[in-house]
Amino acid sequence: MMDKPYDYCGIFGIYDHTDAALLTYYGLHALQHRGQESAGIVSTYYDEKKGRYVMPMHKDFGLVLSVFDDAKIFKKELKGRSAIGHNRYSTSGSSRNPANIQPFRVHYRNGNLAIGHNGNLSNARTLRERFRHEGVLFQSTSDTELILHLISHSRKETQMEQIMDALQQIEGAYCLVILTDTKLIAVRDPNGFRPLALGMIDGSYTVASETCAFDIIGADYIRDVEPGEVIVIDREANARKEPKSYYLEPQKGTSSSQCIFEYVYFSRPDSKIFGEMVDKIRRNLGKQLAKEHPIDKILNHPDPDKKPIVISVPDSSNTAALGYAHENQKAGNDCKYDIGLIRNHYVGRTFISPGQKSREQKVRTKFNTVKGVIEGRSVIIVDDSIVRGTTSRYLVDMIREANPLEIHFLVSSPPITHPCFYGMDFPSPDELIANRFNRDVHAIAEEIGVDSLRYLSAEGLVTAVREANPSRHGYCTACFTGNYPVPVDFGVQKEENEIV
Known part of the structure; x- marks a missing residue:
């Protein structure tokens, strides 16, 4: 409604907590400003009757408060001790496509997998064309689906190897929360465009786009996820109180480029991003x-x-x-x-009055x-x-x-x-x-x-x-200067490749 740019998404994840889905709900509520068109949560648990892990999911169009307006959702649907959540804003041309609401969830040969994405893949069109030539069918217009296809098509043996193989093929700006049957994985692209933070509550690790999501649940901020860092949180990480980290190399000729506009407008003033309070900046x-x-x-x-x-x-x-x-x-x-x-403050972005x-x-x-x-x-x-x-x-x-x-x-x-x-x-x-x-x-x-x-x-x-x-990291000022730190395909049409 207003004449301001919009951020595409907010993401949240938590591992091994009795109230995982409920805390994710509160985290998404704090991140509502980062996406106001739809919201979703995926959790995971081992179903004794079925003898396997399952990933229940609830998502819909609307604000967090309206999508999760029934307490039964958390008691009956979103069971499990680990969960990820996603708030979404999309391009207008495809905003009403329910297939684009995240998180995305799939079941493939190595188990269940769910993903939430904040950012934009600059090589999305190239990847999409490659998969089309291979006969792959797409269920959404989101570039996030490409990451799932890269994982499922990887010829690597273990699930973690497949995920790393996929991450090494994508370019651009992305922060990801990935939920597997037994792990929570947080990823920040090598250039560090978007913010992502690591926290802890009651001995459980949590990640979020902004630290205001930690404040609402009483979690402690530990540190930022570093540019190019892939943090793996599982039982072993919980036991030693230290997640395992892998690192992605930046594209040749590029360096870290944190989005300076996050400080100017997007992030909440009570959040700490890129290592500093937004209010202070x-x-x-x-x-x-x-x-x-x-x-x-x-x-x-x-x-x-x-x-x-x-x-x-x-x-x-x-x-x-x-x-x-x-x-x-x-x-x-x-x-x-x-x-x-x-x-x-009682007028939402989608407010329409009669006449x-x-x-x-x-x-x-x-x-x-x-x-x-x-x-x-x-x-x-x-x-x-x-x-x-x-x-x-x-x-x-x-x-x-x-x-x-x-x-x-x-x-x-x-x-x-x-x-x-x-x-x-x-x-x-x-x-x-x-x-x-x-x-x-x-x-x-x-x-x-x-x-x-x-x-x-x-x-x-x-x-x-x-x-x-x-900060030892650099900043992206492309919207002010036209100096794009990572090569982009200027021919990509938003209608064809939705950015989320």
Whole structure:
């Protein structure tokens, strides 16, 4: 509904816990922001009557709370002491195909196997064509299914060897949770695009896209899964309190490239990703924004009797706006951080009102202004990003109705000019406002109706992130710079190969 990019998925897994499926449910609830179209859980246990392992599964379209709205699901269906879960967001063309809802589950010659995937395989089209020539039938349009086919077609002897064989053939961005009859396997691609963390609760290991999923269940964060690491959790790992790790080599000529946009927008501020708290990074982005664009260099008509106000576009830019205001105050630029926009948290992404016809009306169902705060003041709006610019225009129009003295728009990231091929959904280049106007800031400002517009520089973004988190790993800035760290097939069509 809103003019923001979307992450494709959130994943969670837990091994050897009496409440495995229930804890997975809570973990998915904490990761709801990473995928809001469908949710699913697969568990595993040994069925004494059948004399074999079974993998019950429950998944459907909808939010986690609606998909798992019956407590009987956990008592009667999702038995077992190990489980994986998945939240999904997909491309619109294939979002209503139930075959694409994850986790995927199969039974093949070496037993049961279930998988949840966050990311996008950059060599998916090549792999799909190979399997088609071999006569393989596909049940979904998801590139995740390709991983299952690679495992089942491997000529290696053991299941673990087959999984490693498959992983060495895929390229791009991927974090995986794989559940076998006796193991939980967590995988992060060699470039480390997407976040994945390892935790522990009651002596049981757990993995999740973000650490906020650990907080909701009372698990302790241990560390991040390293780029290229394949962590195997089984009874032996539990006994020695140390999972076994294998490592995948990055593509030749590439290096670790953690997605910097996870810090800018996607991840929850209470999560730790890539080794640092998101809230801390966002405050740093706001501080860097203040250094590059201090308030005293922005205002056209400052009112000596009224402090300019800094407001955020809730909720993802709240902490960046705080950082911006505090850094200005520290530098002697008198301003006030205030609440000028109120967000209606009871409106979901799929909300449709009777007779609703315009994007403007959708924005008005989501936000409202606090007129007493805005009227007669110079307003500095801080947002994390501008994509198409349509929502920004409607927000500015709403703020104009509250009679501010002037409106300036600051963005705590550089202009988005390129699509993402590593697990995020951005519009086509023609729809990106910064690309349409060839990065002309004055033209973009006129388009969204503000007195001025300023972006954080690409150099400032990296500087702010590295100051708060001097990670030994690099960052991917492709959506801002067009520098893709891993080769991509620009001819891949989303309708043909859904990204999940």
